[in-house]
Amino acid sequence: MAxxxxxxxxxxxxxxxxxxARRSTARQPxxxxxxxxxxxxFLLHEARLLxxxxxxxxxxxxxxxxxxxxPSEPGQADPFETVSLIxxxxxxxxxxxxxxxxxxxxxxxxxxxxxxxxxNLTIEESGKDGYTVRxxxxxxxxxREQQRLFGGTALHRLVQxxxxxxxxxxxxxxxxxxxxxxxITIPF
Amino acid sequence: MHVMSEDLSNLVQPGRVHRQxxxxxxxxxxxxxxxxxxxxxxxxxxxxxxxxxxxxxxFIGKKPVVLVRDAAGDIRVIHNQCAHRGSLVVAxxxxxxxxxxxCYHGWTYHLDGRLKAVPLQHGYPENFDPSNPKxxxxxxPRVRSYRGFVFASAAADGPSLEEFLGHMATSxxxxxxxxxxxxxxxxxxxxxxxxxxxxxLYLENLCDAAHxxxxxxxxxxxxxxxxxAVHSDGTGEIAIRQMRQNGAPYSFWESQVGIWTYPNGHSYxxxxxxxxxxxxxxxxxxxxxxxxxxxxxxxxxxTRRVMEVRRWNSNVYPNLSFMSQFQQxxxxxxxxxxxxVVHTYNxxxxxxxxxxxxxxxxxxxxxxxxxxLVLTDDLEIYNxxxxxxxSAGAEWIEIGRGYRSDLPDAHGGRRGVNSTSEVYIRNMxxxxxxxxxxxxxxxxxxxGGKYPAA
Numbered sequence: 001m002a003x004x005x006x007x008x009x010x011x012x013x014x015x016x017x018x019x020x021a022r023r024s025t026a027r028q029p030x031x032x033x034x035x036x037x038x039x040x041x042f043l044l045h046e047a048r049l050l051x052x053x054x055x056x057x058x059x060x061x062x063x064x065x066x067x068x069x070x071p072s073e074p075g076q077a078d079p080f081e082t083v084s085l086i087x088x089x090x091x092x093x094x095x096x097x098x099x100x101x102x103x104x105x106x107x108x109x110x111x112x113x114x115x116x117x118x119x120n121l122t123i124e125e126s127g128k129d130g131y132t133v134r135x136x137x138x139x140x141x142x143x144r145e146q147q148r149l150f151g152g153t154a155l156h157r158l159v160q161x162x163x164x165x166x167x168x169x170x171x172x173x174x175x176x177x178x179x180x181x182x183x184i185t186i187p188f
Numbered sequence: 189m190h191v192m193s194e195d196l197s198n199l200v201q202p203g204r205v206h207r208q209x210x211x212x213x214x215x216x217x218x219x220x221x222x223x224x225x226x227x228x229x230x231x232x233x234x235x236x237x238x239x240x241x242x243x244x245x246x247f248i249g250k251k252p253v254v255l256v257r258d259a260a261g262d263i264r265v266i267h268n269q270c271a272h273r274g275s276l277v278v279a280x281x282x283x284x285x286x287x288x289x290x291c292y293h294g295w296t297y298h299l300d301g302r303l304k305a306v307p308l309q310h311g312y313p314e315n316f317d318p319s320n321p322k323x324x325x326x327x328x329p330r331v332r333s334y335r336g337f338v339f340a341s342a343a344a345d346g347p348s349l350e351e352f353l354g355h356m357a358t359s360x361x362x363x364x365x366x367x368x369x370x371x372x373x374x375x376x377x378x379x380x381x382x383x384x385x386x387x388x389l390y391l392e393n394l395c396d397a398a399h400x401x402x403x404x405x406x407x408x409x410x411x412x413x414x415x416x417a418v419h420s421d422g423t424g425e426i427a428i429r430q431m432r433q434n435g436a437p438y439s440f441w442e443s444q445v446g447i448w449t450y451p452n453g454h455s456y457x458x459x460x461x462x463x464x465x466x467x468x469x470x471x472x473x474x475x476x477x478x479x480x481x482x483x484x485x486x487x488x489x490x491t492r493r494v495m496e497v498r499r500w501n502s503n504v505y506p507n508l509s510f511m512s513q514f515q516q517x518x519x520x521x522x523x524x525x526x527x528x529v530v531h532t533y534n535x536x537x538x539x540x541x542x543x544x545x546x547x548x549x550x551x552x553x554x555x556x557x558x559x560x561l562v563l564t565d566d567l568e569i570y571n572x573x574x575x576x577x578x579s580a581g582a583e584w585i586e587i588g589r590g591y592r593s594d595l596p597d598a599h600g601g602r603r604g605v606n607s608t609s610e611v612y613i614r615n616m617x618x619x620x621x622x623x624x625x626x627x628x629x630x631x632x633x634x635x636g637g638k639y640p641a642a
Contacts, residue, residue, distance in 0.1 A: 065419045070559060072377050080423065081545070082377040083534065083552045086559035091414060092424035095431070098410040099561055105406035107568040180380040180529040183564035 034165065039133045039158060040121050042165045047116040047137070050187060055100045058187070059093065062167045063159060068093050070172045070188060085177060085184055096187070107185050112143040114186055118154075130159035130168060137172075139188060150188060151175050196624045200617045203588030207577045209620070210386040216525035223506050223623045224249030227452075228332075228339040228352045230508035230519060231255050231265050233533075235336065235373035241284045241299060247521055248340060253328060254278045254288075255338060258299040265328040265340040266301035277325060288325060301325035335364055336372070355599035356454040359502035362512040365494045368481040368539030372515070376534040376549050381558045383567045385574035387506075387522035390530060391616060393566060394501040394509050394518075395457040397441045397607035398589070400434040403569055407561040408435035426514075426547055427554035431562060438608070445500075445607035448597055453505025453619025455612035459498030459513065474543040481539055503612070505619050514551040526574050532556040587613045 049058040062068070069079050070086040079087035088096055099105055120136040138151040152175045157168040172188040196215070199206040209215055229248045232255040236244045243256040245268060252268035254277075268278050270290035277290045277297065287304055288297040296304040303318045317323065330341040332349040337360055339349050350357065364372055393399065401408070411431035446458035482491040503509045510517040515535035523529055534552050536545045554560055577585075590609025594602045604611040 067421065072379060072558075076377075080549060081375075083379055083532075083549055083557065084559075085379075085557060087423060087553055089421045089424050090418050091416070091420040092427055092561075094418060095407070095410045095414045095424070095428065096561060098413060099406045102406035102409060104409070105565070106403065107564040178378075178380070180382040181558045182382050182384075183567040184559035185564050 034123075034126075034131055034158065034160070036121055036123060038165070039123065039131065039156075040118075042158065043118050043121065043133070043135055043154075043156065046167075047118050051114050051116055053111070055097045055187075059097045061165075062090070062093065062170075063161065064090060066090055066093065066167055067169050068187070069170070070174065070177070070184075072177055074173065074177060085174070085181070086187070100185075105185070107183055110144055112141050112186050114142075115140045124155070130157055132157050137188065141186060148182070152177070152188070154188070197621060200621045201584075203586065203591045203614075204584040205587055205617055207580075207583060207585055210388060210573070210577050211525060213525045215624075216386075216522070218624060219620075220249040220522065222626065223620070224251075224342075224522070226341065226343045226346065226623060226626075227506055228330075228341045228349050229506070230504065231331075231338045231340045233336055233374050233517075233535075234263060234333060234338060236282065237263065239284065241286060242282070243278060243285065243299075244282045245278050245280065246519075248328065248342060249522060251342075252276055253340070254325070256299050262300070263331060263333055263338055264300050265331045265338070266325040267328065269325065270295055271303065271323045271325065272306075297325045301327050334360055352452055353504065354452065354454070355450050355601060356456070356502065356504055358497075359456055359499055359510070359512060362494070362497045362499060363510060363515065363517075363535060365497070366482075366512060366515070366540075367537035368478075368485040369537075370485075371538040372535040373538065374517075374533050375536040375545070376552070379532040379552065379556050379558055380529055381532070381556070381563065381567060382523075382527070382529045383570040383574070384526055385528060385570035386525060386577075387520050387528045388616070388620070389570045389573055390518075390520050390528060391503045391505065391509055392613050393569065394503055395447055395455055395607075395612045396610075397445055397447070397457060398438075399569070401436075401438070403565050404431070404434045404562055406565065407431045410561070423546070423550045423553075426551050427561070430551070430554055434562070441608050442606045447604040447607045447609055447612055448601055449603065449612050449615035450597075450599070450601035451619075453616040454503060455505075455615055456502040457500040457612075458607060459500050474541050474547070477541045478544055481541065485539060503616075505616055514555075515548045516552055516556060518556065528570070587617065 046058065046061055067090070068086065068088045069084060071079070072083050072085050076082055076084070100108065116137055116139045118135050118137050122134050123131055124134045125132040133156045135154050135156070137154055138149065141148045141150065153173045155171040157170070158165050159168045160166070174188070199209050231246055231248065231253065232244050236242070237255055237257040240257050240259050240261055243254050245252070245254055247253060254266050254268045256264050256266065258264050268276055270277050270292065272290065272295050273292055275290055275292045277288050287299065289295070294307045298304050301324045303324050306312070306318055309318070328340040328342055329344045332339055334349055334353060334357060353360070364370060408431055411428050412435060414428060447455065449455040479491060482494065499512055501509050501511050507520045508518070515537060516532060517535065518530050518532045521529045521531065532552065534548045555562055557563060587610045590604045590611055591614070593605035593609065594611050595605060597603045602611060602615070
């Protein structure tokens with residue numbers, strides 16, 4: 001009984017707590033021009049957070065209205081009329097990250113280890129509200145005696161907010177997005 | 189290794205099953221022959237081949253086949269194999285063509301599989317007959333469509349599709365009845381997810397009402413703790429509701445949800461996510477528009493009847509599972525005794541508001557998505573069963589929940605005393621045993637034939 005109460009209390013304190021809620025959603029004007037180097041440093045930082053399993057910190061890189069998308073088809077036009085390997089609006093992305101932190105996420109017991117290489121950066125488009133950066137990535141995922149290799153193209157929409165670079169949206173096109181795939185649990 | 193029928197009949201016993209049927213490659217090979225080579229196997233939907241020349245490449249068991257609409261507009265299922273050297277003829281997943289051509293020596297075929305032309309024909313023996321129906325991309329002997337759902341049987345004789353489906357046809361009816369225009373079409377792409385486990389495990393989980401609260405604990409907790417006050421473009425709404433509902437207590441499953449089973453291994457789980465829980469029922473403007481469209485086309489009484497059909501997953505043994513409420517369909521493809529690929533599709537309800545289909549897509553991403561917060565834990569279970577069954581620690585595994593409490597069903601089936609009963613697994617394995625131990629109708633040709641023995 002005591003155990004049950006304790007659990008209920010713990011859930012109560014945790015419930016409805018938004019992950020990494022931001023105090024202000026006001027977008028700051030761009031203060032500096034982002035060069036390719038700044039973008040690359042940012043993407044490397046993001047890749048490192050993911051490889052280190054710091055998913056809460058990774059989530060903090062996203063704006064409050066952000067979305068994260070891994071299409072199921074090459075050149076997929078939108079995430080609403082066709083299924084996606086992952087399509088998360090902010091609310092689902094927070095849920096995804098909270099689940100990744102759960103000790104009862106059995107598809108991550110044992111945990112995966114990943115190693116990413118990010119490169120071939122180009123700035124595809126830049127305007128006063130942000131930059132679209134295209135990059136290539138390769139990710140090795142090791143879990144329970146099996147190693148998988150993923151690769152593809154990422155598009156990041158980067159904006160500046162409060163002097164920081166943030167992700168307004170991210171699209172990841174896997175080379176084998178339409179292949180039969182075992183479960184995908186670690187974000188790309 | 190030769191597995192005798194009498195050995196097989198010992199592997200399924202009251203309330204338990206031997207692990208061997210999930211792990212033995214010889215039994216897997218026999219299943220391809222005696223189940224996938226005999227039963228009505230779901231192949232595809234007519235909306236995937238709307239016009240003459242449209243084709244869709246798939247498999248019956250492990251045999252590559254093509255679902256095609258021929259020049260006359262008839263649906264055909266033909267073996268995807270050139271009669272010359274056996275090469276796969278159709279390599280694309282789908283498309284439209286006037287004819288099929290093998291890229292090895294240029295043999296061409298009509299859309300119904302008949303041989304059309306052979307280059308260098310004078311080089312073949314005099315008795316080579318291009319019109320021989322066996323020198324063709326041969327047709328699967330029996331192909332039938334139930335209201336657009338195409339099934340094929342590699343057995344020349346056997347029960348009709350209608351007999352095979354029995355009362356389960358009403359679940360297929362429900363898919364179609366939910367469309368205001370009375371028509372549905374496959375749309376929105378396909379998921380192909382895979383696991384290292386036996387094909388039978390997949391359908392055996394789809395009506396399992398006792399697992400969500402354990403297996404899906406991480407997504408239940410994550411969704412229940414999720415603030416609804418953050419930004420959402422609306423796509424996560426159904427996903428969050430579905431994950432939260434997975435946390436319903438046992439008392440709910442035991443008192444409000446049922447499980448029904450029918451001959452030939454078919455079954456369905458009663459609806460535990462009724463519309464009120466997932467689409468906020470009439471408070472949701474999209475759903476209100478949908479009901480209005482339904483009532484306009486079908487009348488109030490029929491609309492009410494359709495909305496009161498509450499079925500979660502419906503399984504047509506051995507390779508099909510679908511869910512009418514959110515227009516999902518899954519096709520199980522056995523790859524090896526310990527490897528399975530599942531293709532999942534969505535249907536668009538013609539005449540329904542556009543947003544309904546977006547909800548369908550959003551739902552698919554949650555329950556069938558390869559990167560879903562829910563399905564990934566099911567895939568983990570299949571993998572773990574695959575690994576666990578490789579141990580002889582427990583020779584026999586339990587399928588006894590609810591055993592001896594099954595109840596007769598008005599339509600000739602049996603239902604569980606409540607939804608957590610494993611009656612549907614026992615029912616599948618009864619069908620399995622029936623197929624696997626049935627006397628073979630025809631023996632394979634033994635030696636001899638055209639050429640003298642060496």
